[in-house]
Amino acid sequence: MGGSGRVPCWLGGRVPLAELWGNGGVPWLGYKGIGGVPSWLGEGSPWLGYGGNWWGVAVAGLWGAASPLQCPLLFHLGDDAGGAHAVPLGSKPAPCPEGHAAPLLYAAWAEASFLKEPELLNLPHPALTHQPPLPSQSWGENPGVLAPSSPSPSWGENPGVLAHFCSLPGGGSLPGVEDAENWHGKPMPKDKVESIIGAIQSQIQTHEVLVPQPPIEDVPQISIAGICMPSPSEYTTGDKVATRKAYGVALAKLGAASEHVVALDGDTKNSTFSELFKQAHPERYIECYIAEQNMVSVILGCAARDQAVVFASTFAAFFTRAFVHIRMGAISQSNLNLCGSHCGVSIGEDGPSQMALEDIAMFRAIPGCTVFYPSDAVSTERAVCLAANTKGICFIRTSRPETPVIYPPEETFEIGQAKVVHKSDADRVTVIGAGVTLHEALAAAHELAKQGTHIRVIDPFTIKPLDAATIVNSAQATGGRIITVEDHYTEGGIGEAVAGEPGMVLQSLAVCGVPQSGKPAELLDLFGISTKSIIAAVKNTFAS
Template sequence: MLQHEMDVYEARLKAFGWNTYVVDGHDVEVLCKTLHDATTVHVKDKPTCILAKTFKGKGFPGIEDQINWHGKVMGTRADELIKTLKDNMSKQGPINLRPQTITATVPKSDISNIRLAEPPNYEMGQQVAHPKRFIECYIAEQNLVWPSAVPPGTVAFCSTFAAFFTRAFDQIRMGAISQTNVNFVGSHAGISLGFDGSSQMGLEDLAMFGSIPGSTVFYPSDAVSCERAVKLAANTPGICYIRTSSLIVPVINRNDELFQVGKAKVVRRSDSDKVTVISCCVTLLEATRAADKLTLDGINIRIIDPFTLKPLDRDTILSNAKETGGRIITVEDHYEWGGLGEAVAGALSEERDICIKRLAVQEVPHSSKPAELIEKYGISANCIVKAVNCMLFKST
């Protein structure tokens, strides 16, 4: 909107304490001198911004600084414009452009052996809230994401509320296109956040990160699996996303439990299981509570923790589903679209004799206690019990 009002840009930067240069961006000699001065002459402990005034289509009659030529092919004017370009070049004298021989190479990033400082050391049932090692980027998620995605050879972790990564989706998408190895941790996911309300609840994050090409999506269910996810993400090329909850859930895995990308865990099973329930973190806890209630009525269910939603362990899910009559219930603290349920349904879409019921958040939630919201929006232990009974009743 300010277009070429360079004095306004300069005034804004100076107001924040920057050193500034305003130069003709088409003058290579001036640019070289300015870059030299910026690194050798100016005051230390201040950033420098070079404001280079340029015009699109510089030097081409009828095209220079014309808005209607943005992103347009030259078409029938190509020969005329190429001649203009050659004439302008010839005015500079004989030109013999030759590329310099490449003498330097960019070292390949090695992310194959990154380890945690120490292995997990938790007790079963322990509730864990952890670390304080971070760089504070404040409420500016685009600024948080973009620098982390740039440095080659760097394995960075960006963490904020899962809901707020939506603000930086452009930077995340471009990071994937640039083949960066940045890792994202989305905390306070889902309606289990409670009183902070729907504006703070990450309920679209799995859909968003799942849509990124080449991404890996982790959804750990306790402190042990979360540490394993961090280690695996650090060693996995491409965009990785780790989803965490605001509720402090108990430890359910042994400290030496092995976790792998694309490998699910069967958390609970018996030879008489009637339904396979697939859930993560908060809803995994609800599924366990539901299993205890159903056992009192003589009904056993199998519970699977997928660990990664992308890639999804299709084989484990399918084999267990077949052992439980082809009946599957997915339970997730996420909107119905683009989450766990859709991932499972998509993976088994060509399988016969499989019935999938999806429990997920169906509408924009209110603010209340986590337990009340989990009940109200249909992903509680009671709701799982009802879904199991409904599925068994309909199947008979």
């Protein structure tokens, strides 16, 4: 790394801080620590080294080797408009000022037991008016500016460490290109390439050829194939269980079956029930907090080189924030398992911002993505196990309401194979529902049967791939009449997936328009996807 024409300087080993205080010639320090970085400082934080367009964020501190309690001062540097602050560790600290290095200080405060985790996670970012400011540009130019503000470090068995993090401007050291506009997406002209190569070569002080050494120890080869549930389902037909909870139970069971199963969540673990995995296997649980884009990036890394079977969960609506990361995962042929809970208007009072109504469309658009939509606890458990053993991206859509278990514990499921859950020789219409709407369709079937009208009900289990054969055969048996009912927008949902199959007349019941807060049953009625709406649609099929 280098910046603005400077030759990067990497200082390794034990460099006494005293030598740095007076050294005005130390050029830009890259994203590395000087000496050993203590275990309580995570260099991997996505915030470290992130800042403004030019000078970025720098973080520096004096640490003993074991604990932040041994640290005379911690320094926090704001962005290019802010400054650095020396924070004494003697009393309960105030929250960080604006600036992206705050997580570093917060982590230190937590380690020092100044703040409990729940309090820490809710800290705001007001200014620290009582601390002496240091301009950020001077940090990059000269670490010696710290000397007037800091005490002399005490040297001993564990000498202090200075860690300096900064982001550097792009295009540095490239004459005619650095800071220039209108270069995006354009190849470099040959004449400029030659001048740039010449400029770089002029800075070379040695002609020694560096040959990278092969790794001393490679990642061990492991097998993550064929992971099975360690015990059968314990659900009983008729039990009411939310599929989101069944996901958490299944994930915890899968974690017991293999030490290579890892779970992530976006700070919704008590709602997605991934907390059950955390309780059982805390060493393999990663809390990503409310940062869904970053969470998908983390799962991409965890799944790299087939070293782990990784599941990430949050509200299905929040995965829309990470769509670009998900599509890049497909491009890189990654194996990701994503579970989105709280789908559709059936979540009720939480309102439209929390209601996933575009997620099926989003994941159907991803090449090679398998879209599971389980309708009860047993099928949810099977979906989790199948996803763990399926290549590519898998999405499991779970619901908030508790719904009856309709499948026996021994029921088997396959990707791309639907279930006909209600049928008779007198069926006149085929109704396809999933999740909450499958139960609405079953209730409609029982009510219509009392009135002498019989319908066939299909649970697709996977929306992608879709079991076209079962759907077409059922359509042929019911006069070509198909009704799809889904807790999702019309566009890109189950109805459009089914509409691609030939030989049927399709009526789609879906959420039309932006929903609102309300009781789940009221919202299903309001948007025409309830039992009452299905009965009306069946009757209208014969009236038209």
